[in-house]
Amino acid sequence: MRAGLIGDYNEAVPAHRAIPRALALASKALGCPLDYEWVPTKEILGAERVAGFDGIWCVPACPYEHMEGALCAIRWAREQGRPFLGTCGGFQHAIVEYARTVLGWADAEHAETAPEAARAVIALLVCPLVEENGSIRFRPGSRIAAAYGRLEASEDYHCRYGVNAAFQAALFSGSLSPTAHDAAGDVRAVELEGHPFFVATLFQPERAALAERLPPLAAAFVQAMAAAKRL
Numbered sequence: 001m002r003a004g005l006i007g008d009y010n011e012a013v014p015a016h017r018a019i020p021r022a023l024a025l026a027s028k029a030l031g032c033p034l035d036y037e038w039v040p041t042k043e044i045l046g047a048e049r050v051a052g053f054d055g056i057w058c059v060p061a062c063p064y065e066h067m068e069g070a071l072c073a074i075r076w077a078r079e080q081g082r083p084f085l086g087t088c089g090g091f092q093h094a095i096v097e098y099a100r101t102v103l104g105w106a107d108a109e110h111a112e113t114a115p116e117a118a119r120a121v122i123a124l125l126v127c128p129l130v131e132e133n134g135s136i137r138f139r140p141g142s143r144i145a146a147a148y149g150r151l152e153a154s155e156d157y158h159c160r161y162g163v164n165a166a167f168q169a170a171l172f173s174g175s176l177s178p179t180a181h182d183a184a185g186d187v188r189a190v191e192l193e194g195h196p197f198f199v200a201t202l203f204q205p206e207r208a209a210l211a212e213r214l215p216p217l218a219a220a221f222v223q224a225m226a227a228a229k230r231l
Contacts, residue, residue: 001225003036004050006073007059007089015060015088015158015204022209022218029214032226044069047076055083055197055225058090060158060204063113071097078198083224085217086200088159092122094190094200095163098176112161121171123164129157129202136188136203142179143199144189147220155203162202163187197224 003023009016020036027034041064043049049069050056056077064070070090074097077084086094092110099108099121109117111124133156138145145151163171168187172178180189180201192198197220205215 001032001034001054001222001229002052003034003055003057003221003225004053004073005036005038005057005059006041006044006050006070007038007061008040008042008065009038010061013061014210015206018204018206018209019057019059019218021212022206022215023222025209025212025214026219026222029219030222030226032222034222034225039073041066041069044072047072049073050076053082054229055085055221057221058084058086058093058200060088060090062089062092063110064089064093067093067110067113071100075101078192078195081196081228083197083221083228084195084199085197085221087206087217088157088202088204091190091200091202092159092161094198095121095171095176098192099167099171102174102176103170110161111164119167121164121167122161123166125160125162128160129162130160132157134182134203136180136182138189139177139179142177143191143197143220144179144201144217147199147216149216155201155205156207157203159202196228197221 110122111120178187189201
């Protein structure tokens with residue numbers, strides 16, 4: 001199997017160091033041989049750049065060099081039913097892609113790259129979550145709850161942007177659903193109903209791998225790729 005890691009690799013970013021280790025731990029635990037490739041966003045000029053992957057992981061650390069490249073990869077995974085995991089920046093851009101393509105909001109933006117946008121579906125958090133850890137509650141019956149095997153967890157963040165509350169009701173009126181919230185009730189993960197595996201989290205579950213712990217979502221992502229490969 002081959003996983004495409006969508007993002008602009010930077011050794012200084014803890015999540016970037018963690019993700020290959022997370023995939024290696026998942027591969028070993030599940031007995032599923034796995035290769036991965038970092039795909040710089042500026043290389044994604046069309047879906048053909050990512051079409052050879054069995055799964056897409058849109059990684060943290062944005063703004064990306066080429067936002068449209070990241071959105072293209074997310075759209076391809078969503079429309080083709082390929083397993084998708086988005087963490088931190090991947091979560092934020094999954095929201096933007098859905099808003100633009102599914103809801104038809106061509107002017108949907110990310111406030112980090114378009115601070116004056118009228119429809120910034122991703123906005124600056126009231127309380128930035130830079131190197132913070134927080135408790136999260138999962139929706140019963142969700143993929144993320146199944147991955148963790150429980151309804152609560154504590155996870156790490158490194159972000160300043162999240163879902164804009166002004167657009168939340170419309171964003172989640174269809175197939176995209178919030179499946180994890182923090183203690184204040186703010187959305188911290190989403191899933192796409194009707195898709196084999198489309199999960200995105202504002203937190204960075206991959207960081208567990210830096211302590212040699214298997215991140216549950218990395219295992220679920222690899223398991224979803226293996227299941228799709230067998231079809």
